[in-house]
Amino acid sequence: MTTNATIAVDCRRLSEHTINPYLFGHFVEDIRDHMEAMLAFPLRDMDFESESLMKAEVSGSWSPYTNGKNTQYALEAPAPRHSGRAQRIRAMSDDEGYAGIAQKAALKGPIDYKVEIVARASVELKFLVVEAADRHTEEILGRVRIELTSHNWQQYKALLTVSRACPEAEIRVYVPADHPRWLDHVSTGMLWLDHVSLLPADSAGFVKREVIEMTRPLNAGMMRISGNYISAYHWEHGVGPVLERPVMYNEAWGGWTSKYFGTDEFIQFCRELQVDPLISVNDGSGTPEEAAAWIEYCNGGIDTPMGARRAANGHPEPYNVRYWEIGNEVWGQWQVGACSAEQFAQRCVAFAQAMKAADPSIVLLACGHYDQEWNKTVLDIAGEHFDYLTLHLYHGLGRFGMDRNTPAEERYKAMAAFSEWTREDIRQTTANIRAKANTSHVKLAITEYNTMYYPNTIRKGLPDEHTLGAAVANAANLNEMLRGSDMIEIGSFSDLVNGWLGGCIRIGDYYADQFRGKLPGWSGRPLTVYGTPTYEVLKLYAGREVKRMLPVDAVCGTFSVRSPKPTPIALDALPDLDVAACANGDGSVVTLFIVNRSLQERMAELKLRDFEAAGEAIVHEITGESFEDINSVFEPERIVCTTRTVTSEAWRDGLTLRPFSIYALEIRGQAGGPA
Numbered sequence: 001m002t003t004n005a006t007i008a009v010d011c012r013r014l015s016e017h018t019i020n021p022y023l024f025g026h027f028v029e030d031i032r033d034h035m036e037a038m039l040a041f042p043l044r045d046m047d048f049e050s051e052s053l054m055k056a057e058v059s060g061s062w063s064p065y066t067n068g069k070n071t072q073y074a075l076e077a078p079a080p081r082h083s084g085r086a087q088r089i090r091a092m093s094d095d096e097g098y099a100g101i102a103q104k105a106a107l108k109g110p111i112d113y114k115v116e117i118v119a120r121a122s123v124e125l126k127f128l129v130v131e132a133a134d135r136h137t138e139e140i141l142g143r144v145r146i147e148l149t150s151h152n153w154q155q156y157k158a159l160l161t162v163s164r165a166c167p168e169a170e171i172r173v174y175v176p177a178d179h180p181r182w183l184d185h186v187s188t189g190m191l192w193l194d195h196v197s198l199l200p201a202d203s204a205g206f207v208k209r210e211v212i213e214m215t216r217p218l219n220a221g222m223m224r225i226s227g228n229y230i231s232a233y234h235w236e237h238g239v240g241p242v243l244e245r246p247v248m249y250n251e252a253w254g255g256w257t258s259k260y261f262g263t264d265e266f267i268q269f270c271r272e273l274q275v276d277p278l279i280s281v282n283d284g285s286g287t288p289e290e291a292a293a294w295i296e297y298c299n300g301g302i303d304t305p306m307g308a309r310r311a312a313n314g315h316p317e318p319y320n321v322r323y324w325e326i327g328n329e330v331w332g333q334w335q336v337g338a339c340s341a342e343q344f345a346q347r348c349v350a351f352a353q354a355m356k357a358a359d360p361s362i363v364l365l366a367c368g369h370y371d372q373e374w375n376k377t378v379l380d381i382a383g384e385h386f387d388y389l390t391l392h393l394y395h396g397l398g399r400f401g402m403d404r405n406t407p408a409e410e411r412y413k414a415m416a417a418f419s420e421w422t423r424e425d426i427r428q429t430t431a432n433i434r435a436k437a438n439t440s441h442v443k444l445a446i447t448e449y450n451t452m453y454y455p456n457t458i459r460k461g462l463p464d465e466h467t468l469g470a471a472v473a474n475a476a477n478l479n480e481m482l483r484g485s486d487m488i489e490i491g492s493f494s495d496l497v498n499g500w501l502g503g504c505i506r507i508g509d510y511y512a513d514q515f516r517g518k519l520p521g522w523s524g525r526p527l528t529v530y531g532t533p534t535y536e537v538l539k540l541y542a543g544r545e546v547k548r549m550l551p552v553d554a555v556c557g558t559f560s561v562r563s564p565k566p567t568p569i570a571l572d573a574l575p576d577l578d579v580a581a582c583a584n585g586d587g588s589v590v591t592l593f594i595v596n597r598s599l600q601e602r603m604a605e606l607k608l609r610d611f612e613a614a615g616e617a618i619v620h621e622i623t624g625e626s627f628e629d630i631n632s633v634f635e636p637e638r639i640v641c642t643t644r645t646v647t648s649e650a651w652r653d654g655l656t657l658r659p660f661s662i663y664a665l666e667i668r669g670q671a672g673g674p675a
Contacts, residue, residue, distance in 0.1 A: 229251070331344075504534050
């Protein structure tokens with residue numbers, strides 16, 4: 001075969017800096033269906049917070065379940081200290097029927113579900129039934145009877161054993177027809193439900209076990225909680241007994257902010273994964289004092305007001321959250337509290353001073369921008385007060401003036417150039433940071449990144465952010481972040497689960513805006529959990545033994561991007577291969593991350609200088625037949641990472657690199673380290 005690329009690595013010149021494991025971080029945000037997908041509850045509208053969608057006054061996701069022609073429904077005030085509303089159901093004894101509410105759900109099984117209900121009932125009602133049934137066959141999958149012991153509000157718990165998985169099940173909560181009858185009279189046959197939830201026994205806290213197990217191999221290092229919703233989020237609403245937390249409207253994205261994933265749940269999630277938390281504070285509608293109180297809640301001793309509150313909520317030991325972020329895309333008109341760079345910088349100083357007063361040991365991140373005028377202003381006014389400047393990099397076709405009518409191959413090549421834009425953004429931001437001595441301590445945090453093909457409101461069909469082509473773009477971007485790892489210490493892929501652009505872990509068949517008109521469960525496979533091609537990339541990179549960078553020189557062919565509009569970077573001779581070379585701490589293991597961005601197969605000859613390889617090397621490969629290949633509920637493993645070994649002679653002579661594919665080559669040195 002003809003060698004058409006040469007990759008040479010100087011294995012003696014290990015970088016002085018080390019690669020921070022936070023570079024491979026991830027991001028959770030209450031956006032679209034992120035929380036619904038991540039959390040383990042199969043039911044929605046558990047606190048009856050939504051408006052009725054039908055003639056009967058039944059809360060949003062629920063529907064009447066009755067064969068009594070006189071059954072009445074109403075929404076009323078909730079139990080004391082509870083949020084949402086209460087669902088009132090009045091059954092008439094003379095109907096001699098059943099009466100309650102029901103909701104469609106996808107259920108795992110066989111498994112036990114923990115049932116929790118807050119209810120009150122008129123005195124003649126002695127019990128209710130919680131039942132899981134197959135909506136199509138009416139097979140009863142599980143049934144539990146709950147004795148009603150009080151006319152007043154009472155919390156009831158039970159165990160519902162579901163016999164098998166059922167993607168199209170129905171949960172019913174009702175007074176059955178075989179309940180002893182009563183005389184219809186004043187205040188009879190009334191059942192009030194304030195809360196109804198099911199939680200599978202294998203959940204980790206409130207999070208799906210499948211999400212935990214798929215997130216572990218991502219080796220995230222750091223997990224960020226932030227996003228547009230955080231600029232209108234008041235943390236005190238998300239702590240304490242969950243049933244007493246208020247319902248909060250999600251001002252950024254509509255619907256309800258999940259009160260079931262507040263501060264304590266986020267910390268539990270991070271600890272389950274053994275990663276460090278990064279928390280963004282509300283600087284949009286919040287105050288410096290509110291942010292400082294949040295820090296005290298997380299880090300204060302039990303002798304502090306907020307530390308005592310945390311202890312009262314069952315967590316006496318401080319969480320010791322070190323990393324805190326001020327401002328999320330404050331420069332965007334879509335953000336609550338959007339403002340000018342000067343206004344944000346002044347706000348940033350006030351927040352930083354209050355937050356440092358609460359805990360001087362914390363590390364602060366401040367909102368940056370790819371618009372360098374913003375960065376200059378923020379650095380000039382507030383740079384002495386924070387440790388990291390953030391960037392959000394969603395490189396999309398808009399930068400090239402391309403749209404859906406652009407040929408697919410041209411669109412692919414544009415997105416494969418993702419890392420070129422990242423390099424320029426990093427270069428300019430770094431120059432501004434280093435321009436003055438009093439800001440030279442600042443590092444970079446790329447706290448959100450992903451591809452972005454189209455405006456979010458006009459997508460059709462399967463989202464391109466989930467394709468193999470998107471994985472190529474994200475891998476090349478990671479290579480650029482590695483090359484800049486002397487400045488970039490924190491990264492967060494957007495998003496972790498479902499959500500907006502391309503949550504790398506997918507739950508079910510729903511793609512938010514992309515599938516307008518298709519309801520969740522349309523495929524019949526809503527229980528399927530899988531990773532996108534980019535998930536495979538993120539797992540591959542974070543799973544390698546990399547600590548230091550090595551100089552690498554790749555000589556290869558080039559491709560060009562025909563951009564309809566001018567761009568600030570040259571796009572006429574982009575290298576086919578994007579290569580980053582790394583080593584472990586002592587240089588005894590060399591890892592090459594190679595992204596073939598081109599549309600053709602390439603053969604690369606590898607030269608490792610001053611390194612004596614020990615036999616075979618390991619090759620990890622992420623590839624497919626088309627850059628438009630995608631994983632889905634129908635083919636969840638169409639694109640996966642495969643691993644094989646090759647002899648040292650083989651990889652030296654030439655490694656075959658398939659088009660639009662990603663590789664990691666791991667080579668271990670002879671005993672004693674590099675030659």
